[in-house]
Amino acid sequence: MPVTQISVFVENKPGRFAEIATRLEHVKVKILAFCIADAGDFGIIRLIVNKPELARKALEGFAESIMQVVVVPITEQVSVSKIANLLGSKKVNIDYAYTSAIPINGNLALILRVNDVERTEKILKENSIEVLTQKDFE
Amino acid sequence: MIRFVLIQEYSNNKNYKTDDSELKGRVPMESRALYYSEIERINRKELEELQLRKLRATLQILYEKNPYFGRKLRQAQVKPSDINKLEDIAKIPFTTKDDLRINYPIGLLNVGIEKVVRFHVSSGTTGDPTVVAYTESDVDKWSELNARCLNMMGVKRGDIIQIAYGYGLFTGGLGIHYGAERLGAAIVPSSAGNTKRQIKLMKDMHATVLACTPSYALYLAEAAIQEGLNPKEDLSLRVGVFGAEPWSESVRKRLINQLCPEPYDIYGLSELCGPGVAAECPLKNGLHVWADHFIPEVIDPKTGEVLGPGEEGELVFTTIDKEAMPLLRYRTRDVSCLDIEPCACGRTHPRISRIKGRDDDMLKIRGVNVFPSQIEYVLERMEELGDQYQIILTKSGPLDDLKVKVEVKSSAVSDKPWDMVELKKKVESEIYSVLNLHVEVDLVEPGSLPRSEGKAKRVVDLRRST
Ligand SMILES: [Zn+2]
Numbered sequence: 001m002p003v004t005q006i007s008v009f010v011e012n013k014p015g016r017f018a019e020i021a022t023r024l025e026h027v028k029v030k031i032l033a034f035c036i037a038d039a040g041d042f043g044i045i046r047l048i049v050n051k052p053e054l055a056r057k058a059l060e061g062f063a064e065s066i067m068q069v070v071v072v073p074i075t076e077q078v079s080v081s082k083i084a085n086l087l088g089s090k091k092v093n094i095d096y097a098y099t100s101a102i103p104i105n106g107n108l109a110l111i112l113r114v115n116d117v118e119r120t121e122k123i124l125k126e127n128s129i130e131v132l133t134q135k136d137f138e
Numbered sequence: 139m140i141r142f143v144l145i146q147e148y149s150n151n152k153n154y155k156t157d158d159s160e161l162k163g164r165v166p167m168e169s170r171a172l173y174y175s176e177i178e179r180i181n182r183k184e185l186e187e188l189q190l191r192k193l194r195a196t197l198q199i200l201y202e203k204n205p206y207f208g209r210k211l212r213q214a215q216v217k218p219s220d221i222n223k224l225e226d227i228a229k230i231p232f233t234t235k236d237d238l239r240i241n242y243p244i245g246l247l248n249v250g251i252e253k254v255v256r257f258h259v260s261s262g263t264t265g266d267p268t269v270v271a272y273t274e275s276d277v278d279k280w281s282e283l284n285a286r287c288l289n290m291m292g293v294k295r296g297d298i299i300q301i302a303y304g305y306g307l308f309t310g311g312l313g314i315h316y317g318a319e320r321l322g323a324a325i326v327p328s329s330a331g332n333t334k335r336q337i338k339l340m341k342d343m344h345a346t347v348l349a350c351t352p353s354y355a356l357y358l359a360e361a362a363i364q365e366g367l368n369p370k371e372d373l374s375l376r377v378g379v380f381g382a383e384p385w386s387e388s389v390r391k392r393l394i395n396q397l398c399p400e401p402y403d404i405y406g407l408s409e410l411c412g413p414g415v416a417a418e419c420p421l422k423n424g425l426h427v428w429a430d431h432f433i434p435e436v437i438d439p440k441t442g443e444v445l446g447p448g449e450e451g452e453l454v455f456t457t458i459d460k461e462a463m464p465l466l467r468y469r470t471r472d473v474s475c476l477d478i479e480p481c482a483c484g485r486t487h488p489r490i491s492r493i494k495g496r497d498d499d500m501l502k503i504r505g506v507n508v509f510p511s512q513i514e515y516v517l518e519r520m521e522e523l524g525d526q527y528q529i530i531l532t533k534s535g536p537l538d539d540l541k542v543k544v545e546v547k548s549s550a551v552s553d554k555p556w557d558m559v560e561l562k563k564k565v566e567s568e569i570y571s572v573l574n575l576h577v578e579v580d581l582v583e584p585g586s587l588p589r590s591e592g593k594a595k596r597v598v599d600l601r602r603s604t
Contacts, residue, residue: 007551
């Protein structure tokens, strides 16, 4: 079961991320991971939160969309390098990746944007690597 | 031969005759108009005499019977007897949209209500509606003018015409409808909207003619392609009757590539009657104005001075064959120029160049005339974009520059900013295809542009403050 990532369109000007964070705080939605990708005059803020539906309601008025990503806890045994090498060897292309802002169930997590979420999760599980689901955040 | 018989039927009815000898070899066989009413080829001198006679008659009636125009004429010290040649029309004061608003709804009605058979109402971009009335004779003549336009485009009996202009208060749907019926074409009155059904109907009914706004035609073509159709093969469209908004030659090229081989421009104004005031002949070198019904003039919008043929200015029309609501020298605010040279199609009626937009909004950017409406048409067609946009004028060095800010919708948002940059580039290239000018586009957040009551303030001039 993959995890929902919310992508929010924001203009490149002060206070936009603050506005998003404040709105989520007001409805007690926790930001677990975020990543800002900018393209000059505007950017996309990618968010992983504990309650995506509630978050989207709170962000009403923003232009936003959702998609699925793969989330893997980083541990002593499962390093970033191990995950990347495994997926590389299986020809899974990682479009982008970032790590969580806070530990999730005790570990920081790696968020992976891949083309085929299902296949990626299958490969990871076959190699005994834990994959988080949205339920793990509740 | 069959075609000839069909033509005969129409000619019995309306004094039409076949005569295409002069056209042979000049226009493609398929698009050749096969017959004309006598009046379309009337010699110039006779046409001008007819215009003068009808102008004086219209003026006489308004002078004597219409309180508003009567007063206006007296104030300007113009009597019907002062009009002895066509050029004397310049003595008559202009009529503007404001005159119509002051007289809302039917203060300008020139006949008793018992003679009126129809009203149309135009909303107008500022929200103030204007009402236009028609007598039975007005509707009859309006139908005739639209039949002339369609005939000129090669539409004939046996054609199936899908009319996707709005039916109702708007003049577009019913205007073309009555013309097509008069001509004897088979009408599919689909009215505007419901794009999926429009495409299905066009396909299933094998429609050969499509009548709608050019922007909707482009949208239909794209929607058909998205449904997996190839409009040029899967649809049977031959002729497009595209009007109600200005469109460019680059849009014509796109329509030819994507939808139908013969897209024609048709012009009209609800205040005059609706569509059918002017239209393109197969030579597509300007639109013939039906000068036995309307006297066209082009004026300098600032001084009101009448301009000569070929000079660009504001189009002005005087209706000379209307009963319910005749208008004297009505200022359209549309920019065009007049061509009085005889046309190779054989018609003697003068031509106006294709409308570029409204003169009061015109901007001059790097030597190119830009009308905000042209940009609006592009933005309206793109589903990823919201309704709100702003055109910002700036100065870069000594030159004026232009920038467009447009709000995006959630459906446009991708997790990859690069996709959004692609969208920005797509909007810029669409605008380029219409204006031939590179305009920078800024995508902005929904709700970030100022909203205002009524007509939104779309153009922001920052040239002085920078
Ligand atoms: Zn012609």
